[in-house]
Amino acid sequence: MATNSPEQKNTRMASLHANDGAKKARPVLRVIKWLFLLFFLLIISGVGVFAYYAKDAPSISTSKLQSGGTSSFYTTDGKFLMSLGSQTRVYAKDSAIPQTLKDAVVSIEDKRFYSESLGIDPLRIVSSFLTNVKSSSTVAGGSTITQQLVKLTCFSTASSQRTLSRKAQEAWLAMKVEREYSKDQILEFYINKVYMNYGTYGMGTAANYYYGKSLKQLDLAQLALLAGMPNAPVAYNPYLYPKKAKYRRDLVLKAMYDNKKITKKQYLAAKAEDVQKGLKKHTTSTESKLRKVDDAYIK
Structure with missing residues (x-):
């Protein structure tokens, strides 16, 4: 009777193990x-x-992107109450916008703005989704500056309007804007579009209202304040809520420092500056008191 050699047994065992591995x-x-x-x-x-x-996304054009908000408010009996519009708006062209302000806006709102080629940021969307799920609330936004510009141009900013269809249209239009305009043009549109409290639209208008100056005449701390205000223009009103305004301004400065747009020396000096430094004094506080109430409803 023939017997298998050790080599043959090893070969057979290896074959059986291979078959078992394949089945698994x-x-x-x-x-x-x-x-x-x-x-x-x-x-x-x-x-x-x-x-x-x-x-079904609405149309978007250069004139719409450049336009300011215009609204008239009336009492229930038809009496004119106030107007929010672009008639007193100071439109700041790209050449009139200091690079410091651009750096501030990009650092706090969308630090990958210049590297995005789609107008949307998938990484930021996923990151904000995970952050919001973890906190069980909406604490982080995934919108790029381009998406925010589209939202301000074509859609309501109310949280109730954040539907799937609206977000899809917003993303589509953001991609369209990104294809048709340069980064500097998009920033120009955004900087001139945002609501800055007291019926003012655009940071150029805000520079004139708050400081009586042009954007290029403002220092780092003042520009950082303006860059941070669109997030909550009523809450960060430097006249009424200086502590909250300073908190937001300092967040912008920290974002600029982390984004390597300013040095540590510049960061510390601007952070130490009085948030109300250079604010233009208005003849009456009536408007401030009125806006304290109505801006929340208007927003």
């Missing part, structure tokens, strides 16, 4: 294949839903 690997490969197929179907479905909502 098949279910894993099957799962991976189904997961890949599911992921592919989700991508296709997502593109389809995006296209379905995006097709």
Whole structure:
């Protein structure tokens, strides 16, 4: 009777182990294949839903992007109450906007602004989603400066309007704006579009209202204050709420320092500056008291 050599036994055992390994690997490969197929179907479905909502997006043009807000308010009996509009708006062209202000806006609002080519930032969207899920509330936003510009131009800023269809249209228009305009043009539109309290739109108008100066005449701390105000223009009113205004201004300065746009010496000097330094004195506080109440409703 023939006997198997040790080499033959080892070969047979190796073959049996290989067959067992292959059998065990098949279910894993099957799962991976189904997961890949599911992921592919989700991508296709997502593109389809995006296209379905995006097709109804409103038109957007240079004139719309450059325009300021205009609204008139009346009492219930039809008496004119106040006007918020662009008739007193100081539109700041790109050449009149200091680089320091651009750096401040980008640092606090969208630090990857210059490297984004789509107008949207997928990494920021995912990051803000995870942050909000972790905190069980909306504490972080995923909108780029371009998306914010589109929102201010074409849509309501009310949280109730943050629907899937609206976000899809906003993203589509942001990509369109990104294709048709340069980064400096987009920043120019944004800086002139934001609401800055007291019925003023645009940071050029705000520079004139708060300081009686042009943007290029303001120092680092003052520009940082203006850059941070659009986030909550009523809450960060330097006349009424200097502590909150300083808090927001210092956040902007820290973002600029972290983004390597200012030195540590500049950061510390600007942070130490009185937040009310250089503020223009208005003849009456009546308007400030009125805005303290009505700006919340207007916003």
